[in-house]
Amino acid sequence: MFCRKCGAELRTGARFCGKCGTPAPAGSTAGKAAGTGTGAVKKPEEETVHIFSSSASETRTDTAKTETRKEPVREEKSPELIIHMPETRTSSSNGQFNEWFSEPGDL
Amino acid sequence: MALKMTYNVDMCFCIDATGSMGPVISKVKENAISFYQDVTREMERKQKSLDHMRVRVIVFRDYVADEEPMMVSRFFDLPAQAVQFEACINSIEANGGGDEPEDGLEALAYAIRSDWTKEGTKRRNIIVVWTDASTHAIGYAKEQPKYPKGMPADFNELTKWWGDSQMEPYIKNAAKRLVLFAPDAPYWKQITSTWNNVIHYPSTAGKGLQEYTYKEIVDAICNSI
Numbered sequence: 211m212f213c214r215k216c217g218a219e220l221r222t223g224a225r226f227c228g229k230c231g232t233p234a235p236a237g238s239t240a241g242k243a244a245g246t247g248t249g250a251v252k253k254p255e256e257e258t259v260h261i262f263s264s265s266a267s268e269t270r271t272d273t274a275k276t277e278t279r280k281e282p283v284r285e286e287k288s289p290e291l292i293i294h295m296p297e298t299r300t301s302s303s304n305g306q307f308n309e310w311f312s313e314p315g316d317l
Numbered sequence: 318m319a320l321k322m323t324y325n326v327d328m329c330f331c332i333d334a335t336g337s338m339g340p341v342i343s344k345v346k347e348n349a350i351s352f353y354q355d356v357t358r359e360m361e362r363k364q365k366s367l368d369h370m371r372v373r374v375i376v377f378r379d380y381v382a383d384e385e386p387m388m389v390s391r392f393f394d395l396p397a398q399a400v401q402f403e404a405c406i407n408s409i410e411a412n413g414g415g416d417e418p419e420d421g422l423e424a425l426a427y428a429i430r431s432d433w434t435k436e437g438t439k440r441r442n443i444i445v446v447w448t449d450a451s452t453h454a455i456g457y458a459k460e461q462p463k464y465p466k467g468m469p470a471d472f473n474e475l476t477k478w479w480g481d482s483q484m485e486p487y488i489k490n491a492a493k494r495l496v497l498f499a500p501d502a503p504y505w506k507q508i509t510s511t512w513n514n515v516i517h518y519p520s521t522a523g524k525g526l527q528e529y530t531y532k533e534i535v536d537a538i539c540n541s542i
Contacts, residue, residue, distance in 0.1 A: 214382070215336060215414055230336050231412060310405035311376060311388035314427050317467030 211235070323368045324360075324542060325437030327392065331424040333448035334376045335383075335414030340525035341447060342411045348531050349406040353395040359539040368437060370395045372402060374409075377424035380458030382415025387463075389427060414450075417522070421452035422475060422504060425495075426468055429478050429487050440492040441542050449520050451502035472504065479512050490514070494541040498526055498534070516541055 211220045211234065213227035220227060220234050227234060334342065348355065357367055371392040380386040393402040428444040455475050458464050469475040482490055495515040499505040500522045509517040518537055520526050529537075 214416075232336065232414075306404070307388075307408040307410070310390050310401075310408050311374075312390075313385075313463070314375075314387055314389040314465065316465045317426065317430055 322365045322439060323437075324365060324439045324441050325369045325434055326367055326371070326441045326443065326542060327431065327434050328370070328372045328443045328445060328538070329375060329428040329431050330372065331375045331377060331421065331428050331444060331446040331448075332409065333378070333419055333421065333450060334409055334411050335378050335419055335450065336412050337414070337449055337523050337525050338447070339411035340527050341449075341529075342409055344531050344534075345447075346407050346409075349403040350399060352402070352535075353399055355535050356539055359535055360542065363539065363542075365542060369434070371434065373431060374405060375424045375427055376409055377420055378413050379415045379419050379453075380423070380461040380464055383413040385413075386420060386458075386461075387423060387427065387465075392432070418451045418453045418457075419448060420458060421446060421448050421450070421499070422455040422472070423458075423465075423468060426455065426475055426478060431488075433488060433492070440489065441494060442488050442492045443494045443496060443538065443541055445496045445498070445538060447498045447526060449500065449523055449525050451500055451522065452504045454504065472507065476512065481513055496537055496541050498529065498537075 211222075212218065213220055213230060213232055214235065215232035216227060216230040218227055218230070224234050226232065332338070332342065332345070352372070353370060356370070360367055371394055373392045374390045376385075376388045378386045390405050393399075393405065395402060425444065425446060428446075431442070431444075433442045434440060455469055455472055459468070469478055477484065478487055479493070479495075480486055480488065480490055485493075490513070493514050495508070495512065497505060497509065497515060497517045498520050499517070501517075501519045502522070505517070509515055516537065518529065521528060
């Protein structure tokens with residue numbers, strides 16, 4: 211699976227492209243909430259990061275759970291596996307944008 | 318002593334806010350608070366002065382790929398509402414976009430239909446489009462749920478909306494200016510070659526308008542007044 215925005219290869223189970231932050235298509239993640247698949251991160255409340263091992267296909271059977279990894283993943287994994295959750299796009303920053311902008315409606 | 322011309326200026330910024338536009342959006346954010354002063358200073362150099370200035374922002378992306386493909390702000394009076402304008406600009410984040418073309422023509426349609434000021438004898442209605450991408454044909458995404466009713470059916474109709482010396486349905490011919498920071502790509506090229514009162518500053522596709530400094534952008538806008 212490749213990022214539809216920048217073309218970077220997406221890791222199995224990645225919810226976002228590690229290079230440009232574009233949400234991955236729904237089919238690339240197991241257990242992703244029915245979502246938009248669009249550029250906007252609409253669920254900032256999902257703060258738990260689901261890390262799927264690329265070699266552990268058995269994790270797909272537990273997609274509803276938050277898996278706690280025993281080994282220190284971050285030190286071993288390349289930057290691409292650090293899921294890009296743009297922290298600035300909290301509900302407050304979305305709220306700020308929506309304070310100034312609105313959908314324009316019909317012409 | 319040369320007489321200074323005094324202008325009532327409305328500006329509408331159409332900003333492509335897809336991921337690659339991060340650099341220029343950052344540049345705009347850094348300078349938003351001083352934008353009015355910068356424009357005023359440049360105008361003074363040209364023996365012109367601003368009687369009244371308003372700015373609004375349209376943020377566009379892609380109707381197919383994005384949750385927020387088109388978002389618009391109100392007009393901000395400058396300098397009185399400079400703080401609010403800065404907050405508005407700072408709330409914009411560059412992300413999203415699907416395929417390379419974005420929906421810039423729909424943004425341009427909304428810009429043309431802005432609630433332009435009717436005050437003052439020397440008016441300028443300036444639309445500034447900032448994008449590093451080509452544009453879909455207008456109506457490309459008309460099947461999308463968020464696609465609005467009332468959009469021009471095709472490029473010819475959008476051209477009519479822009480008008481000419483004989484016809485000015487939505488924006489006064491003498492007042493209008495279109496400043497285009499966009500690649501030399503279809504539709505942007507046609508606009509440059511066939512619409513009047515257009516200034517095109519070519520950008521490199523996908524590069525976030527990094528080839529232009531903030532000063533060059535301000536100069537370009539002021540040259541259009």
